[in-house]
Amino acid sequence: MRLNEIRDNEGAVKERMRVGRGIGSGKGKTGGRGVKGQKSRTGVAIKGFEGGQMPIHRRLPKRGFTPPNAKDYNEVNLGRIQIAIDAGKLDASQPVTVETLVAAGVVSKPRDGVRILGQGELKAKLAFEVAGTSKSAAEAIEKAGGSLKVLGGEAPAEA
Structure with missing residues (x-):
């Protein structure tokens, strides 16, 4: 043929x-x-x-009302980050930023930053530099021995 x-x-x-x-x-x-x-x-x-x-x-x-300048964040669960580390796509020694997550294929484009959510289990000790986190994600990062630096001033969400 x-x-x-x-x-x-x-x-x-x-x-x-x-x-x-x-x-x-x-x-x-x-x-x-x-x-x-x-x-x-x-x-x-x-x-x-x-x-x-x-x-x-x-x-x-x-x-309702749609704010014209609302931030559009990538939302990533801790479990998804752990999967990327286990697959060798994300380096645990480097800080986790928007750029590293895009390079690892965890998120497709940078948008206005990354917001970490607490679903899943994080075993690795990581340094996060992200736009925001949920309260449960912040606790899980501290529990795993990692550090958290919130860019842009958004603190962990209050329950």
Whole structure:
């Protein structure tokens, strides 16, 4: 077999229906749109229209607030960091920072920093330099004999 001989399996690719190509095609004349009315014509944008009645998305009250400059942190559990150390992707002698976690493949991109969460078990003695931690993660790091340096001033969360 050669590359130029490769084909899809029979019936794997279905050709699209070409509408409006004569009445013999089965989708001719009106092209599957029915007859007359707004929706049979082009340029229709009536997604939320309710026949003149006030649409439900305008009747219901709006609630909440999304801060425009909210920080977007990577959230990493201690168990995930321990797995990376066991696999040899993370060096236990180096401090754990956003850059080292990206290099190890634990997180995909730096974003606004890393926040450590307490799920899983941490056996290694590590030095963390992160944007924040949960209270349980901070306790687990201290218990394992590691150190914690919080960047940006976010203290461990209060319960």
